Amino acid sequence: MTCNLKPTILALFLFPCDSTPQPGVVEIIDAVRKVPHWNNRGLSTPKGGVGIVMRCVGRWFVSRFFNKVTMTWVGLLSLWLCVISHPALGALRIDITKGGLQPMPIALSDLVDLSPSGSVLGQNAWGHKLNEVITADLERSGLFKPLDPKSFIQSPAELWQQGPNFRDWRLIGAEAVVSGAVHEKDGKLIADFFLHDVFQGSLVGKGKRFTAPLRDWRHVAHRIADEIYTRLTGESGYFTSRIAFVASNGDMKWMALMDQDGANRVDLTHDRSLVLTPRFAPTGEQLFYLSYETGQPRIYRWELYTGKRTIQGDYPGLNSAPAWSPDGQRMALTLSKDGNPEVYLRDLRSGDLRRLTENNAIDTSPSFSPDGSQIVFNSDRAGSPQIYVMDANGGNARRLTFEGSYNAAPAWSPRGDLIAYVSGGGGHFRIAVIDPSGQNGRTLTDSWMDESPTWSPNGRVILFSRQTGSQTKLYTIDLTGHNERLVKLEDNINGSDPSWSPLIK
Amino acid sequence: MKRLATLVVSVLFLGVLAGCGATPKEGPDGAAGAASGAMGADGTALGRSGGYGSNLDDPNGPGRMGRGEMGRVIHFDFNSAMLTAEAEQILAYNARNLAKTSGRIQIEGHCDERGTREYNLALGQQRAEAAARFLVSQGIPANRIKTVSYGKERPVVKGHDEMSWSQNRRAEINSQ
Secondary structure, eight states: OOOOOHHHHHHHHHSOOOSSOOSOSEEEEEOOOOOOEEETTEEEOOSSOOOOOOOOHHHHHHHHHHTTOOHHHHHHHHHHHHHTTSOOOSSSOOOTTSTTOOOEEEEEOOOEEBOTTSOBOSOOHHHHHHHHHHHHHHHHTTSEEEOOGGGOSSOHHHHHHHOOOHHHHHHTTOSEEEEEEEEEETTEEEEEEEEEETTTTEESSOEEEEEEEGGGHHHHHHHHHHHHHHHHHSSOOOSSOEEEEEEEETTEEEEEEEETTSOSOEEOOOSOSOEEEEEEOTTSSEEEEEEOTTSSOEEEEEETTTOOEEEOOOOSSOEEEEEEOTTSSEEEEEEOTTSSOEEEEEETTTOOEEEOOOSSSOEEEEEEOTTSSEEEEEEOTTSSOEEEEEETTSOOOEEOOOSSSEEEEEEEOTTSSOEEEEEEETTEEEEEEEOTTSOOOEEOOOSSEEEEEEEOTTSSEEEEEEEETTEEEEEEEETTSOOOEEEOOGGGOEEEEEEEOOOOO | OHHHHHHHHHHHHHHHHHHTTTSTTTSSSHHHHHHHHHHHHTTOHHHHHHHHHHHHTOTTSOOOOOOTTSOSEEEOOTTOOOOOHHHHHHHHHHHHHHTTOOSOEEEEEEOOSOSOHHHHHHHHHHHHHHHHHHHHHTTOOGGGEEEEEEETSSOSSOOSSHHHHHHHSEEEEEEO
């Protein structure tokens, strides 16, 4: 193991010190991922907690340094300590409000596998796996164009040990370059990464360290991808999130969870009852869903990490369309107990019920505005299903959609600026968006039967299901109407009724 | 065994329905009636009945009754829960038979595969309740009747055309 001074000097040159001392080189993120485990009795509680731990990294660094660990990369980190006083956010930025933009060319080098003592191992087993997930996330967003690693002039090890040779990266057209390293310690994966602005020749944000159990390696990769997305777009990412959906294979239907990229599927229901419309709670730790296990459609609440399930009322006739209020205290739902499907509000603590709509038509599919003050829903009170908005206490209903003979299943964006819905006409059902004011309605997809729109946690992407013949698959599309992508499901099963979770930290 | 018997009765019933395609009364509406006739003529009616049979095997499904001459299934127009004249005739026939019994009656509402899941659940409920109200108007006590909507989740015919859809937009009257 050699102590490499050259990178130290290079780094000094690249990242001049600021006189103001800064406490942290790297934000340390304890990225333990809560995983719902399915067993015969239900979902069990996983070990460990979730949380972001941002420690004083100085202590970490000092202990490392005086443990006489090799300085190859620790030395580099120590120098970057000076750099964070130049949080170089600004120059490099993607404006994601425009549709059909040119994706940013980005060089995603494999993270370097290190030995426990910090020396560079020859092969990047973990580093390559992590990079594959990071690359897939960023590429799928449509905002980034990951460059072919074969074109890279600097090797991952050189990039990590010596810092980026920006001229090399400019030469291949990269606008941003990511360097990182990963090692195992006590059964945990420890990954460090840095994001560089190639034209400015500077860091973008701080270095960051993620620590997680080995089995959560994909979670670490999604966290890094989210960091890159956030630093380069100015908006929070969405890669560290899950999808609840109804899976099917032949005549078998069951409820399942998976990561937003389709990996890590966990099958939730084991009986043969019909299950429909899972809905993530604002915390991401509970689901509402519909089950026919008693022979009638009833709404249940499932606490994912305890496995506890509770029926949410047992009203005669139809119980359906559960929607969480943003504060997680109330549920909007559809009941037919008074003779006709109407929207009600149920207090989750007391079980008190309040009727919100009153007419002879169908009122269903409620969805709260992010501030909880309004509810969008669909109603055929004017003769055909159309989208309406009302106050969360039931008053002031006003119609939003006037085009098309079938507008239904509205979903209010978590940003509040748009409502996604299913727009039917001419025998086709497509995903559309409209302003909450009823202006600027536009259709995003074109297929025979698209439905169940649900928003990414950052409100930039819509996930929906598409039926083609007997197949139903999940797709995503940007709110700009660009970048439609199939979500690959493990075992090539069918998927419908998706619900996109909030960000999972 | 009971289930098998029910299946056989259903198959026979569908055979009768298909065979009588020329009689306007039998079909759920004009187009579907004609379609049934065509199906019967080329012998594919049994295939469709097979699809029906597999639905009967559904463990979630309540017990069915097979009621010989006139069915226990009524059909609807697209996106409608209005009872057609044929539907009222079939319901009246069922009401006469049900009046002789005292068991519970479950009415299932169903939709075709077009449109959203939640709207179809609501529409299926409206179809079931329209049928329930009609039975009550014919003297069946309301407390014998339970309604359940399956929306578009339980099609009888799995095709993706109007012929299949017209069969799937239905309410089924089941008694125990």
